[in-house]
Amino acid sequence: MSPEIHLGAVGPxxxxxxxxxxxxxxxxxxxGRESFLGxxxxxAWLGSMLAVISSFFLILALIVAWQTFVVGSAQxxxxxxxxxxxxxxxxxxxxxxxxxxxxxxxxxxGYLAELRINHGEYYALLLLATSGMMxxxxxxxxxxxxxxxxxxxxxxxxxxxxxxxxxxxxxSALKYFLVGSFASALLLYGMALLYGATGHTDLAGIATGxxxxxxxxxxxxxxxxxxxxxKISSVPFHQWTPDVYEGAPTSVTAYMSVTVKVAAFAALLxxxxxxxxxxxxxxxxxxxxxxALTLVVGNFVAVVQDNVKxxxxxxxxAHAGYLLIGFVAATPEAYSAVLFYLLAYVFMNLGAFxxxxxxxxxxxxxxxxxxxxxxxxxxxxxxxxxxxxxxxxAGIPGTGGFVAKFLVFKAAVNEGVIGLTILGVLTxxxxxxxxxxxxxxxxxxxxxxxxPRREIASGEGIVLAVxxxxxxxxxxxxxxxxxxxxxxxxxxxWTRDSVAMLF
Amino acid sequence: MxxxxxxxxxxxxxxxxxxxxxxxxxNLIVILMSIELMLNAVNLALVAFSRLHGGLExxxxxxxxxxVAAAEVAVGLGIVISLFRNRxxxxxxxxxxxxx
Numbered sequence: 104m105s106p107e108i109h110l111g112a113v114g115p116x117x118x119x120x121x122x123x124x125x126x127x128x129x130x131x132x133x134x135g136r137e138s139f140l141g142x143x144x145x146x147a148w149l150g151s152m153l154a155v156i157s158s159f160f161l162i163l164a165l166i167v168a169w170q171t172f173v174v175g176s177a178q179x180x181x182x183x184x185x186x187x188x189x190x191x192x193x194x195x196x197x198x199x200x201x202x203x204x205x206x207x208x209x210x211x212x213g214y215l216a217e218l219r220i221n222h223g224e225y226y227a228l229l230l231l232a233t234s235g236m237m238x239x240x241x242x243x244x245x246x247x248x249x250x251x252x253x254x255x256x257x258x259x260x261x262x263x264x265x266x267x268x269x270x271x272x273x274x275s276a277l278k279y280f281l282v283g284s285f286a287s288a289l290l291l292y293g294m295a296l297l298y299g300a301t302g303h304t305d306l307a308g309i310a311t312g313x314x315x316x317x318x319x320x321x322x323x324x325x326x327x328x329x330x331x332x333x334k335i336s337s338v339p340f341h342q343w344t345p346d347v348y349e350g351a352p353t354s355v356t357a358y359m360s361v362t363v364k365v366a367a368f369a370a371l372l373x374x375x376x377x378x379x380x381x382x383x384x385x386x387x388x389x390x391x392x393x394x395a396l397t398l399v400v401g402n403f404v405a406v407v408q409d410n411v412k413x414x415x416x417x418x419x420x421a422h423a424g425y426l427l428i429g430f431v432a433a434t435p436e437a438y439s440a441v442l443f444y445l446l447a448y449v450f451m452n453l454g455a456f457x458x459x460x461x462x463x464x465x466x467x468x469x470x471x472x473x474x475x476x477x478x479x480x481x482x483x484x485x486x487x488x489x490x491x492x493x494x495x496x497a498g499i500p501g502t503g504g505f506v507a508k509f510l511v512f513k514a515a516v517n518e519g520v521i522g523l524t525i526l527g528v529l530t531x532x533x534x535x536x537x538x539x540x541x542x543x544x545x546x547x548x549x550x551x552x553x554x555p556r557r558e559i560a561s562g563e564g565i566v567l568a569v570x571x572x573x574x575x576x577x578x579x580x581x582x583x584x585x586x587x588x589x590x591x592x593x594x595x596x597w598t599r600d601s602v603a604m605l606f
Numbered sequence: 607m608x609x610x611x612x613x614x615x616x617x618x619x620x621x622x623x624x625x626x627x628x629x630x631x632x633n634l635i636v637i638l639m640s641i642e643l644m645l646n647a648v649n650l651a652l653v654a655f656s657r658l659h660g661g662l663e664x665x666x667x668x669x670x671x672x673x674v675a676a677a678e679v680a681v682g683l684g685i686v687i688s689l690f691r692n693r694x695x696x697x698x699x700x701x702x703x704x705x706x
Contacts, residue, residue: 245667246663246666246667246670249667249670249671249674250670250674253674253677253678257674257677257678257681260681260682260685261681261684261685264685264688267688268692270689270692270693273685273688273689273692273693273701274689274701276685276688277634277685277686277689277701278701280681280682280685281628281634281637281641281698284641284678284682285628285641285644287678288624288628288641288644288645288648289644291645291648291671292621292644292647292648292651294648294667295617295648295651295652295655295667296651298652298655298656298659298663298664298667299614299651299654299655299658299659302655302659302661303663304663304664304667
């Protein structure tokens with residue numbers, strides 16, 4: 104008997120995977136030739152060409168995911184043994200991941216040429232990691248969750264070390280690899296124990312068989328949580344984040360800081376709701392402690408950083424803390440707030456890293472805060488955009504960051520999570536200090552010396568413009584914008600619909 | 607027939623040895639081996655549980671883990687080699703450019 108297979112459930116994953124293979128083949132075919140269709144094959148042209156191919160497949164995946172989201176019915180890969188389910192949560196996350204990858208892809212073209220690391224594998228690895236994330240967010244079985252995490256992580260280990268002549272990049276890759284594979288081993292042991300305790304690997308089966316008084320099950324849940332806290336870089340397993348974010352090429356940092364976060368949080372959401380929906384109150388306590396520690400450590404250590412990439416790494420740890428508040432509240436309202444937060448976070452963070460990418464010059468990143476001194480006079484456009492993204496990350500009204508924080512806090516208060524919400528508000532006051540250090544440096548200090556400048560590549564310009572517009576639209580009109588062009592954006596409804604199917 | 611407790615105890619022991627090795631040793635190659643040991647401890651536990659429950663999921667899981675572990679170690683060794691080319695060291699203590 105052959106099983107009934109619905110390939111549509113893995114449609115976006117397959118499209119992106121096929122895209123990765125095609126990029127590899129195209130690189131080999133094109134790089135050996137003198138000219139192609141009458142154009143001389145140069146490194147820069149080849150890079151743009153591969154970016155175009157990657158964008159094509161990412162846009163296809165985006166369209167497929169969006170169609171599935173609009174139609175709204177869940178597709179299961181193999182209904183007799185469900186392991187992958189493309190429901191609204193999955194298709195929303197896939198669309199978000201595809202969008203983040205697409206923007207990172209455009210961000211990379213000029214930057215890779217500037218750093219002279221314009222190798223074709225970059226786009227293939229980017230697409231492979233993306234397909235892993237897409238599998239991860241639609242997985243409903245421990246086996247597929249593990250597989251998704253690994254397909255996502257292994258290409259990113261390579262990407263982090265992509266600038267392989269630079270020691271910092273090597274070191275970043277090494278640290279990410281060691282911590283990542285260590286975390287996967289812990290996660291895997293937790294999965295094995297959960298399987299042993301419940302006799303099931305699918306999330307629904309674990310939910311029926313899970314009994315917290317069984318030490319195997321409790322330990323399994325604990326180890327799985329530890330594995331996930333590594334991936335979402337929450338305290339106490341956050342130490343790798345600043346090192347990896349600082350050492351990796353900035354375009355890779357931009358990519359992994361947003362898409363990995365979306366994928367890991369969406370998978371954690373599904374895991375907690377579907378497998379541990381009626382879990383013991385101890386789980387809530389653990390999440391509360393994690394969220395509180397993450398908020399405090401992320402925000403306070405960010406204050407003393409001199410390197411912007413490092414500062415943004417600690418800020419991303421802090422944002423994981425705000426997202427965890429939503430998991431503590433654990434209501435449909437809170438989970439949809441988490442998804443809205445992720446949506447806003449993708450564009451704020453990509454924008455902030457995008458400005459650093461656009462400032463890279465002569466093969467070097469200009470990523471110290473001192474490098475930003477006086478930028479407002481030499482690069483007024485970039486300075487204004489950076490200010491917007493910093494203000495959005497700090498959560499000041501009028502930007503997507505504010506609406507996201509507000510929704511999470513509101514859901515938490517409605518559920519009676521008062522202490523954590525107060526801590527969240529207080530730490531976001533602290534965060535204003537370090538986020539505003541950059542605008543202060545840019546607008547109120549004199550430039551430190553010769554200001555390097557490079558023309559902004561067209562891809563970078565588009566990415567920065569898109570991010571800025573989306574951050575503002577999400578902040579001013581999260582639902583039903585009165586402006587004709589944006590009236591189709593109904594982010595609040597989307598996030599609500601995404602989680603509605605889970606409950 | 608070997609009781610399930612024995613297999614689980616052995617797997618827990620192997621996992622702990624791997625964990626201790628990954629945390630305490632300084633040589634990158636030894637750390638890689640320790641992580642492999644942890645993954646194989648997981649495989650042992652999965653096979654034992656699979657036998658206990660009489661299902662096939664555990665066996666399928668083990669095959670996935672073996673394949674992924676091979677891919678992971680290939681990438682890991684590649685990263686170690688690229689570091690060695692720049693630095694001529696395989697000691698994690700020497701890899702400390704990035705610090706807060």
